[in-house]
Amino acid sequence: MATQETVEHKYVYDFAEGNKELKDLLGGKGANLAEMTNLGLPVPPGFTITTEACQAYLTTGREPDGLAGQIEAHLESLEREMGRRLGDPGDPLLVSVRSGAKFSMPGMMETVLNVGLNDRSVIGLSTQAGGNDRFAWDSYRRLIQMFGKTVCEVPGEEFEHALDEAKHAKGTRNDLDLDADDLRGLVDAYKKIFAKHTGREFPQEPREQLDLAIRAVFDSWNAERAILYRRQERIPADLGTAVNVVSMVFGNLGPDSGTGVAFTRDPGSGAQGIYGDYLANAQGEDVVAGIRNTVPLQELEQLDKRSYDELLGIMARLEEHYKDLCDIEFTIERGKLWMLQTRVGKRTAAAAFVIAGQLVDEGLIDLDEALHRVNGAQLAQLMFPRFQLDHDVPPVAKGIGASPGAASGKVVFTSARAVELAAEGESVILVRRETNPDDLNGMIAAKGILTSRGGKTSHAAVVARGMGKTCVSGADELEVNVPAKKFTVGGHTVGEGDVVSIDGTTGKVYLGEVPVMPSEVVQYFEGSLDPEHIDNPLVRAVHRIMTHADAARRLRVRTNADTGADAARARRFGAEGIGLCRTEHMFLGDRRELVERLILAAGAQEREDALAALLPLQRADFVEIFREMDGLPVTVRLIDPPLHEFLPPLEQLAVNVAVAQERGEDVAKEEALLSAVRRMHEENPMLGLRGVRLGLVIPGLFAMQVRAIAEAAVAVTRDGGTACPEIMVPLVGAVQELETVRAEAEKIIAEVVGDSGVEVLIGTMIEVPRAALTAGQIAEAAEFFSFGTNDLTQMAWGFSRDDVEGAFFWRYLELGIFGISPFESIDADGVGRLVRIAAEEGRAARPGLKLGVCGEHGGDPDSVHFFHEVGLDYVSCSPFRVPVARLEAGRAAISTTGSDSR
Numbered sequence: 001m002a003t004q005e006t007v008e009h010k011y012v013y014d015f016a017e018g019n020k021e022l023k024d025l026l027g028g029k030g031a032n033l034a035e036m037t038n039l040g041l042p043v044p045p046g047f048t049i050t051t052e053a054c055q056a057y058l059t060t061g062r063e064p065d066g067l068a069g070q071i072e073a074h075l076e077s078l079e080r081e082m083g084r085r086l087g088d089p090g091d092p093l094l095v096s097v098r099s100g101a102k103f104s105m106p107g108m109m110e111t112v113l114n115v116g117l118n119d120r121s122v123i124g125l126s127t128q129a130g131g132n133d134r135f136a137w138d139s140y141r142r143l144i145q146m147f148g149k150t151v152c153e154v155p156g157e158e159f160e161h162a163l164d165e166a167k168h169a170k171g172t173r174n175d176l177d178l179d180a181d182d183l184r185g186l187v188d189a190y191k192k193i194f195a196k197h198t199g200r201e202f203p204q205e206p207r208e209q210l211d212l213a214i215r216a217v218f219d220s221w222n223a224e225r226a227i228l229y230r231r232q233e234r235i236p237a238d239l240g241t242a243v244n245v246v247s248m249v250f251g252n253l254g255p256d257s258g259t260g261v262a263f264t265r266d267p268g269s270g271a272q273g274i275y276g277d278y279l280a281n282a283q284g285e286d287v288v289a290g291i292r293n294t295v296p297l298q299e300l301e302q303l304d305k306r307s308y309d310e311l312l313g314i315m316a317r318l319e320e321h322y323k324d325l326c327d328i329e330f331t332i333e334r335g336k337l338w339m340l341q342t343r344v345g346k347r348t349a350a351a352a353f354v355i356a357g358q359l360v361d362e363g364l365i366d367l368d369e370a371l372h373r374v375n376g377a378q379l380a381q382l383m384f385p386r387f388q389l390d391h392d393v394p395p396v397a398k399g400i401g402a403s404p405g406a407a408s409g410k411v412v413f414t415s416a417r418a419v420e421l422a423a424e425g426e427s428v429i430l431v432r433r434e435t436n437p438d439d440l441n442g443m444i445a446a447k448g449i450l451t452s453r454g455g456k457t458s459h460a461a462v463v464a465r466g467m468g469k470t471c472v473s474g475a476d477e478l479e480v481n482v483p484a485k486k487f488t489v490g491g492h493t494v495g496e497g498d499v500v501s502i503d504g505t506t507g508k509v510y511l512g513e514v515p516v517m518p519s520e521v522v523q524y525f526e527g528s529l530d531p532e533h534i535d536n537p538l539v540r541a542v543h544r545i546m547t548h549a550d551a552a553r554r555l556r557v558r559t560n561a562d563t564g565a566d567a568a569r570a571r572r573f574g575a576e577g578i579g580l581c582r583t584e585h586m587f588l589g590d591r592r593e594l595v596e597r598l599i600l601a602a603g604a605q606e607r608e609d610a611l612a613a614l615l616p617l618q619r620a621d622f623v624e625i626f627r628e629m630d631g632l633p634v635t636v637r638l639i640d641p642p643l644h645e646f647l648p649p650l651e652q653l654a655v656n657v658a659v660a661q662e663r664g665e666d667v668a669k670e671e672a673l674l675s676a677v678r679r680m681h682e683e684n685p686m687l688g689l690r691g692v693r694l695g696l697v698i699p700g701l702f703a704m705q706v707r708a709i710a711e712a713a714v715a716v717t718r719d720g721g722t723a724c725p726e727i728m729v730p731l732v733g734a735v736q737e738l739e740t741v742r743a744e745a746e747k748i749i750a751e752v753v754g755d756s757g758v759e760v761l762i763g764t765m766i767e768v769p770r771a772a773l774t775a776g777q778i779a780e781a782a783e784f785f786s787f788g789t790n791d792l793t794q795m796a797w798g799f800s801r802d803d804v805e806g807a808f809f810w811r812y813l814e815l816g817i818f819g820i821s822p823f824e825s826i827d828a829d830g831v832g833r834l835v836r837i838a839a840e841e842g843r844a845a846r847p848g849l850k851l852g853v854c855g856e857h858g859g860d861p862d863s864v865h866f867f868h869e870v871g872l873d874y875v876s877c878s879p880f881r882v883p884v885a886r887l888e889a890g891r892a893a894i895s896t897t898g899s900d901s902r
């Protein structure tokens with residue numbers, strides 16, 4: 001046997017042979033059982049069948065060669081170690097068969113306990129337990145139930161139903177009141193259910209039970225819910241699961257036995273202490289199944305002080321060993337403690353920061369590691385306002401937290417009504433079974449969106465996230481009746497106009513208005529909380545980790561800001577300049593009049609007059625922004641959108657003209673506007689007369705903007721400030737476009753700047769694929785590149801963003817064409833490749849070329865890592881995302897391996 005094992009592939013590992021680094025091969029559960037075994041902790045002996053065996057089984061449809069023999073050998077040695085044999089009628093060895101993949105997939109896959117029991121060994125088990133018949137029959141009925149359900153697909157409810165009936169007949173609701181006879185009767189009932197559904201008797205042969213259970217665990221990898229879960233969590237489909245065969249220990253032997261779960265710190269807040277639940281006289285799955293009420297773990301101290309103390313000792317040891325919050329499962333068998341599982345525990349965003357900070361204080365990890373353990377998505381979560389729920393308001397329903405935030409408002413059921421009420425200044429929550437593209441206007445008007453169907457990739461969820469709007473999806477307790485304009489939930493009926501509150505982070509839904517409170521983390525960033533003198537542990541941890549991230553990062557972080565107020569706020573959030581100052585808002589409001597004059601100008605003189613009137617207004621805008629960003633670079637983008645966006649819509653003008661004519665009023669101006677709008681109409685405005693094309697076609701337009709920028713910079717500098725303007729030309733696709741604009745701009749700058757000492761850079765956006773592909777040429781005329789990844793994504797994919805996200809992205813996500821919208825996170829393979837090419841060729845042509853990125857991707861965690869890796873100088877994002885980008889830039893700089901923060 002031994003010689004044979006050395007030549008064939010090894011599919012089975014004893015717990016003593018593994019360790020926590022072998023998660024790929026042994027799965028998380030198996031690797032950690034091995035680790036605990038090797039730490040000398042009390043783990044029931046057992047072995048792990050590898051994920052490779054599962055992969056082989058799933059691809060070929062049969063167990064790989066050698067597996068059966070290896071299982072046999074490990075089982076024999078387990079039997080020797082335990083002094084019991086599987087199926088021995090007098091003193092049977094029982095085992096559990098437990099799934100366990102690399103990443104935990106809670107509730108997705110299967111476990112069978114008490115494998116090895118049959119009609120004869122159930123008697124032996126009772127004898128060995130000192131004549132405890134009740135325990136033996138309880139264990140047997142559990143086996144038939146779990147085996148039937150998970151291995152043979154017998155509907156679980158039938159077993160539950162039979163159990164309820166037995167309790168009912170006894171006049172009790174507590175399963176502990178069932179005695180040995182009741183449970184024996186239940187075993188008979190269970191066997192009948194089993195036979196009815198499978199057409200065969202419950203298998204009495206223990207080895208057959210074991211083999212079928214192992215196979216069922218393999219198969220559970222491809223159960224539909226497991227597939228869906230993996231898709232949602234982006235877990236690769238080909239990993240497979242390991243199978244752990246563990247000798248049973250019994251928490252259902254009597255009041256001195258029991259089972260529990262625990263965390264080494266509070267996974268909600270991160271606070272130190274003991275958090276867990278314990279259930280006496282029960283087997284593992286009872287704790288989570290909520291069969292009886294558990295007691296807080298602290299009460300175990302009264303019930304069994306020795307085990308309690310030992311458990312606390314082990315928990316401390318595990319934390320020290322894993323250097324992190326651990327969660328554990330344990331069982332006490334007649335006063336003897338057994339460890340059944342541990343893993344680094346999941347936690348909330350707040351707990352992640354607090355725990356990382358504590359572990360640094362405790363000397364268990366360093367600041368690099370602390371930074372590695374938190375992420376930008378968690379920080380972003382902490383920056384949303386939260387509901388203030390001091391008096392423990394219970395939610396009426398819980399769905400999926402699809403898009404974070406906290407929103408309260410009046411319920412509406414149609415998009416049209418949402419728009420109406422919002423126009424009256426009301427906050428509304430749009431409630432639907434599920435949304436579709438027709439709901440877009442309503443979604444825009446609403447404060448939040450609540451649906452009773454659909455998951456994280458449903459239409460509602462995808463669109464809401466794109467808009468940054470709070471959304472709870474899949475709250476399936478809601479019975480939504482759109483025609484009747486109401487929904488019911490838990491005995492309540494909620495009609496149009498009633499107020500509800502939804503939490504897009506937790507997925508919870510509340511009746512009535514829940515007060516919203518600002519985030520302490522935002523208050524800290526805004527400078528109103530002093531981190532050194534505050535005892536809020538979260539703020540202290542955030543401060544500490546952010547400080548470290550700032551010291552570690554290479555990427556600079558700028559902001560997108562168009563006004564002095566935005567600039568000031570972003571600066572408080574840590575922005576190191578403006579990466580994108582759009583100038584189009586400077587053409588709105590009461591300046592529309594001037595823009596209309598510009599567009600309608602009959603000749604050069606009229607046009608020049610209009611531009612001359614705009615000049616001082618623009619200059620004042622820039623002065624304000626340069627002052628706020630004193631000493632820091634400000635990238636100003638010359639006007640980008642098609643000019644007809646500044647004119648009223650065609651329909652409205654047509655109506656105005658008709659009405660005015662009817663009344664016999666003078667319609668000359670309206671008619672002129674109307675014909676201009678008709679003339680300027682474009683089929684694809686996104687690809688039409690915009691960006692640099694405007695500058696080349698409309699004489700004096702860019703010149704006016706360049707002059708305003710240069711004059712503002714000179715004015716600020718003369719006042720003792722330091723303005724560092726960078727003029728950015730949008731939508732360039734060919735170097736000649738840029739050269740033309742540049743030649744004119746340089747003349748104006750030289751004339752305005754004179755000897756003031758002001759320096760003005762001229763660069764371009766890289767947002768048209770052709771620009772990326774000819775970056776070497778373009779760099780000859782540009783002092784900097786800024787990647788406009790929104791447009792670059794639109795044009796690389798041929799997606800019109802405003803149309804596609806609502807129309808069909810849900811389908812693309814469902815099909816896995818992309819795992820996340822390419823507008824949310826940069827498509828590294830395609831769009832990212834263009835960025836890489838442009839960066840390399842640009843820098844080759846002009847060493848020292850400044851490279852940055854503006855657009856949503858600048859604040860997206862994964863994208864920030866990508867931009868770091870490509871070697872850009874900075875990212876620019878909306879003010880609110882600045883802290884997220886700082887944190888992720890720090891994480892990117894310290895990450896040595898591909899981060900695995902799942």
Ligand code: ADP
Binds near residue numbers: 044097098249283285
């Ligand atoms: P899950 O991954 O769903 O938690 P587990 O494999 O951990 O499934 O098992 C389900 C329950 O059964 C857990 O409470 C576990 O502690 C318990 N359990 C598993 N194996 C044994 C065993 N050998 N002896 C006693 N209880 C066990």
Ligand code: MG
Binds near residue numbers: 329341
């Ligand atoms: Mg478990």
Ligand code: MG
Binds near residue numbers: 767788791
């Ligand atoms: Mg653009």
